[in-house]
Amino acid sequence: xxxxxxxxxxxxxxxxxxxxxxxxxxxxxxxxxxxxxxxxxxxxxxxxxxxxxxxxxxxxxxxxxxxxxxxxxxxxxxxxxxxxxxxxxxxxxxxxxxxxxxxxxxxxxxxxxxxxxxxxxxxxxxxxxxxxxxxxxxxxx
Numbered sequence: 814x815x816x817x818x819x820x821x822x823x824x825x826x827x828x829x830x831x832x833x834x835x836x837x838x839x840x841x842x843x844x845x846x847x848x849x850x851x852x853x854x855x856x857x858x859x860x861x862x863x864x865x866x867x868x869x870x871x872x873x874x875x876x877x878x879x880x881x882x883x884x885x886x887x888x889x890x891x892x893x894x895x896x897x898x899x900x901x902x903x904x905x906x907x908x909x910x911x912x913x914x915x916x917x918x919x920x921x922x923x924x925x926x927x928x929x930x931x932x933x934x935x936x937x938x939x940x941x942x943x944x945x946x947x948x949x950x951x952x953x954x
C-alpha cells in the first residue's frame with residue numbers, strides 16, 4: 814500500500830507539473846494583452862485562425878506586429894475580436910484554457926487529499942490522544 818501511494822503521488826505530481834506547463838503555454842498562445850486608456854492591462858482570449866478581414870488588414874498594414882496592435886489599430890477594442898478571429902478558433906482556445914485550469918485544480922486537490930490521508934495514517938493516533946486529553950482538560954475546568 815505504501816509503494817502504491819508513492820507511485821500515485823509521483824504520477825499526480827508529474828501530471829500537475831505537466832498541466833501547469835500546458836496551461837501556461839495555452840495562456841501565452843491563446844490570449845492577448847490589451848492596455849486600455851487608463852493604463853490597465855487585461856487579457857482576452859483570441860483565436861488561432863484569422864478572418865478574411867483581419868488577414869487583409871495585416872497585409873495592408875505591415876507595421877502590425879502583435880495581436881494587441883491588430884485589435885487596437887484595426888478593430889478598436891477587444892469586444893470586436895470576433896471580427897479578427899473565427900468564432901470556432903476563439904472557442905477552441907477558451908475550451909483549452911478551461912480544461913487545463915480544471916485539471917490543475919483536480920491534480921492539486923488530489924495531491925493534498927493523499928497528503929492528508931498519509932499524515933492521518935501516520936499521526937492520526939497521536940492527534941486523537943492529544944485531542945482526547947484536551948477534551949478531558951476542558952471538562953475538568
